[in-house]
Amino acid sequence: MDTHSSSSNLYQAWDKKSQLAASELNSTNTPLQTRNTVFKDPLDGFLKKNSQGISSSPSQSQKNQYDRFIPNRDPGEITSSQYGISQSASDLSLDTNTLAYQSQVAKACGVSTDSRILRFNSEPPTSDNFDFKKIYKTQTKPTARLNNKRRILANPERVLDAPGLTDDYYLNLMDWSVDNILAIGLDTNVYLWEASTGEVKSLCEAPNGTTISSVKWSDDGSYLSVSTSNGDIQIWDSQTNTKVRTMTGRQSRVSSLSWNNHILSSGCRDGAIWHHDVRIAKHKVAELISHTGDVCGLKWRSDGALLASGGNDNLVNIWDIRSSVPKFTKSNHTAAVKAIGWCPWQLNLLATGGGTNDKHIHFWNTTTTAKLDSIDTGSQVTSLIWSKNYKEIMSTHGFPNNSIVIWSYPSLDKIVDIPAHDSRVLHSAISPDHQTVATVASDENLKFWKLFEVVNTGAKMSELKQDVSVTKNSKAGIASQLGSNRQDKIHSQGNQSINTPTSSLGFGRNGSSMIR
Structure with missing residues (x-):
């Protein structure tokens, strides 16, 4: 109790002193009065x-x-203090010119102006900027890319019987016209197969004791040239199924044929190449002598200026239409050269393939005569076909692979290798739309492969149709020339047409269809 009373007395004394000091300050005229x-x-x-009623x-x-x-x-x-603070803060901000200069410098140096100097992890996405609708959106672009992706089937689209096919590497017994008609020589007969309808008909039969050695369509598809083992060459009208003329004079088998407008060139077993003008009676207008072996490969360039030939003497000759001597000769192959292919998009590019002892494909620049590149295929090369749709080249092979191989150009990478037949592939031909390839082998099977299918069927398909129509129109006039200048005896022959289902037809020995 004594302690509490003493502290209370001290507090009252201190309070009185403070009140006395405050009253003295108010009564005295000092600077503190103004401050207070x-x-x-x-x-x-x-x-x-607001203190009403309170005294x-x-x-x-x-x-x-x-x-x-x-x-x-x-x-x-x-x-006033708040205003001063706001003014000082605004003075620290940069003007627009300075900001523009800094942004340009940062852009030139590749530095982000709104990023930290040391950043070890990426910033997490903010919920305000994240679009949750993306989760439910369908990705259409990858799907479209997959749909446009090219697929090469390893199985044939169709298989037909080809009984009686002569197993001879040096012959050329199959060709496909711009009118979509496939011609094939089987032993002593020539058959036509219309791809659009599936109709098969027997066109002609070789004379007694002879066999078919080569067939070749004219550029416009109006006429089919057929050579036989006795050296004769027949020309047939495919629309009327009649023989227009027979050109004789060769003493040995004609193994290869190639058209250049009204000039038909033929390669013979004796190594000679003849130019036949089908408009006149004396059809032989030139003879090219350079090969010493069977001329098994023969092909004109699309513009008709150069002719490429390959023979069993392992040589490749390039001939100018204005000369009877080779423009140049190549001896790089070590086996017979049957496979010859001119590039459709580069006229001076030629590909040649060698036989069993060579197995190489060589690429030539016919302007400079230089060898551009080569491929060791590891197998006998029997034919070459260029694809202008995909800028590729297809090769067919004999022993030991019996395959179809597609190569990219100019990289020469192997795109696909298809085991095509049970025996060596002897001949190949491409459809007029440049999408389907037909191959025939000594196993007597004729197979159709969709190797160069055009995925986008809009502009490309119209382009292909235009190419076919241009080819037909540019070569028009052969029919009238042949009709007005026939001097040889014309033979006509009736032909039997056979209508069978497309999926089950084949070529019979007597003109009948073979059901598989």
Whole structure:
């Protein structure tokens, strides 16, 4: 009790002293009076106006006006201070010219202006910017890419019987016209197969004691040239199924044929190449002598300026139409050269393939006579076909692979290798739309492969149709020339047409269809 009373007395004494000191300060004219007047409590007037009915003594109001630990402030100075702070902050911001300069420098240096200097992880996506609809959207572009992706089937689209096919590497017994008619020579007969209808008909039969050695369509598809083992060459009208003329004079088998407008070139077993003008009676207009072996490969360039020939003497000759001597000769092959192919999009590019002892495909620049490249296929090369749809080249092979191989050009990468037949592939031909390839082998099977199918059937298909029509129109006129200048005896022959289902037809020995 004594301790509590003594502390209370001390507090009362201290309070009286503080009140006495405050009254003395108010009565004295010192600078502190002005300061106290300036820094008086801003809530003092507000409290006085709103304290109705409450009376207080001067000493109580004066005691509520001050505090030892909270200084008094003038409201005007607070407002001016806030304005000064805002002005100083705005002075620190850069003007537009400086920002533009900094952004240009950062862009040139590859630095992001809104990124930190040290960043070890990428910033997490913010919920405001994340589009949750992306989760439910269908990705159409990858699907379209997959649909446009090319597929090469390893199985044939169709298989037909080809009984009686002569197993001879040096012959050329199959060709496909621009009218979509496939011609094939089987032993002593020539058959025509119309791809659009599936109709098969026997066109002609070789004379007694002879066999078919080569067939070749004219550029416009109106006429089919047929050579026999006795050296004769027959020309047949495919629309009327009649023989137009027979050209004689060769003393040995004609193994290869090639058309150049009204000029038909023939390669013989004795190594000679003849040019026949089908418009006149004396059809032989030139003889090219350079090969010493069977001329088994013969092909004119599309513009008709150059002729390429390959023979059993392992030579490749390039002939100019204006000369009877070779423009140049190549001896790089070590076996017979039967496979010859001119590039359709680059006229001076020629590909040649060698036989069993060679197995190589060589590429030549016929302008500079230089060898551009070569491929070791590891197998006998029997034919070559270029694909202008995909800028590729297809090769067919004999022993030991009996396959079809597609190579990209100019990289020469192997795209696909298809085991095609049970025995060596002897002949191949491509459809007029450049999408389907027909192959026939000594296993007596004729197979159709969809190797160069055009995925986008819009502009490309119209382009292909235009190419076919241009070929037919540019070569028009052979029919009238042949009709007005026939001097040889014309033989006509009736032919039997056979209608069978497309999926089950084949070529019979006597003109009948073979059901498989």
